[in-house]
Amino acid sequence: MADKSACNPDLIIAHKFPDTTYVYTERDVAVYALGVGACGRNAVDTDELKYVYHENGQQFIKVLPTFSTLFSLRGLPQLSGVPGLKFDKRLLLHGQQYIEIHKPLPSNASLLNKTTIAGFHDKGKAAILELETRSYEKESGELLTLNRTSVFLRGAGGFSDPSKPFTYSNYPVNPASAMKIPKTQPSAVFEDCTQPPQALLYRLSGDYNPLHSDPMIAKVAGFSRPILHGLCTLGFAVRAIIKCICRGHPDMVKSIFARFLLHVYPGEALITEMWLEGLRVIYQVKAKERNRAVLLGCIDLHRLAASL
Numbered sequence: 001m002a003d004k005s006a007c008n009p010d011l012i013i014a015h016k017f018p019d020t021t022y023v024y025t026e027r028d029v030a031v032y033a034l035g036v037g038a039c040g041r042n043a044v045d046t047d048e049l050k051y052v053y054h055e056n057g058q059q060f061i062k063v064l065p066t067f068s069t070l071f072s073l074r075g076l077p078q079l080s081g082v083p084g085l086k087f088d089k090r091l092l093l094h095g096q097q098y099i100e101i102h103k104p105l106p107s108n109a110s111l112l113n114k115t116t117i118a119g120f121h122d123k124g125k126a127a128i129l130e131l132e133t134r135s136y137e138k139e140s141g142e143l144l145t146l147n148r149t150s151v152f153l154r155g156a157g158g159f160s161d162p163s164k165p166f167t168y169s170n171y172p173v174n175p176a177s178a179m180k181i182p183k184t185q186p187s188a189v190f191e192d193c194t195q196p197p198q199a200l201l202y203r204l205s206g207d208y209n210p211l212h213s214d215p216m217i218a219k220v221a222g223f224s225r226p227i228l229h230g231l232c233t234l235g236f237a238v239r240a241i242i243k244c245i246c247r248g249h250p251d252m253v254k255s256i257f258a259r260f261l262l263h264v265y266p267g268e269a270l271i272t273e274m275w276l277e278g279l280r281v282i283y284q285v286k287a288k289e290r291n292r293a294v295l296l297g298c299i300d301l302h303r304l305a306a307s308l
């Protein structure tokens with residue numbers, strides 16, 4: 001008889017999510033930018049004031065490309081509603097994120113989200129679930145962004161034959177398999193400091209997972225205190241890359257890939273190292289105090305900045 005406490009992959013990959021809507025305004029865009037540290041070191045930073053304020057009479061505030069990760073997060077139906085998916089939500093960690101930006105992000109919009117299961121894998125000690133969300137502008141019907149979120153479900157693996165572990169993916173290659181940090185000196189290095197209440201501020205953008213705010217839940221999950229949202233760390237990194245490589249132009253970013261290697265504690269300093277190779281930026285983020293790599297990824301650009 002099938003083990004009812006184990007995942008049922010056939011049921012999971014057959015699941016269909018209902019469409020959802022997501023509406024945002026300039027206020028959401030500004031709160032997000034502050035949550036990922038914009039103007040955190042300098043309230044009149046000329047590269048960053050535009051993310052939170054109509055600087056010099058600009059008509060709209062600028063939107064960081066990573067803001068688009070919120071579309072899928074808030075709109076995502078509760079994972080606990082997926083038939084056949086058995087996991088302890090307190091042990092869930094964000095594993096990877098892939099983002100495609102198909103049009104410059106407007107400073108306010110009404111979106112329709114279509115979410116599908118893009119992958120499911122048995123890793124023995126864990127299961128990895130991948131969700132893909134395409135977000136369309138309601139008015140024009142045009143595709144604005146694609147987000148692929150991989151969640152690492154500790155303790156949920158081991159549901160298939162270990163000699164032939166279950167794996168399903170609806171896309172060709174996981175970019176993580178090709179990721180290598182160059183041996184050369186980075187093109188740029190940027191150091192930034194997260195603040196002790198960083199996760200408490202970031203969560204106001206819509207990820208209310210108590211792992212980031214509740215000391216007891218954090219302990220159950222194996223951490224000494226609440227940890228930072230992976231997407232907050234990613235926001236810090238991409239902001240640094242836009243500052244150093246894109247000369248402050250967020251619309252140069254075409255796609256972003258990130259693998260979360262290790263947790264970050266709010267208050268830690270983050271060092272983002274970046275290597276420009278053609279139109280690709282390979283990056284790595286280290287938690288300065290522990291000298292450990294916490295995030296690895298790449299960003300593809302539409303073009304290079306004129307001054308590079």
Ligand SMILES: CCCCCCC[C@@H](O)CC(=O)SCCNC(=O)CCNC(=O)[C@H](O)C(C)(C)COP(=O)(O)OP(=O)(O)OC[C@H]1O[C@@H](n2cnc3c(N)ncnc32)[C@H](O)[C@@H]1OP(=O)(O)O
Binds near residue numbers: 073079149231
């Ligand atoms: C709808 C819900 C959406 C929710 C969105 C997110 C909600 C948020 O609130 C949650 C968060 O933000 S959590 C904070 C951010 N994430 C983290 O801190 C995780 C950091 N990473 C880790 O701790 C480890 O890499 C760890 C633990 C992930 C893996 O480390 P190990 O257990 O040591 O794994 P390892 O033995 O190296 O590898 C086992 C297999 O898993 C693959 N893998 C490893 N790291 C991965 C990762 N980060 N993402 C995806 N896959 C990963 C490996 O490739 C390996 O597979 P294989 O053997 O086939 O190569």
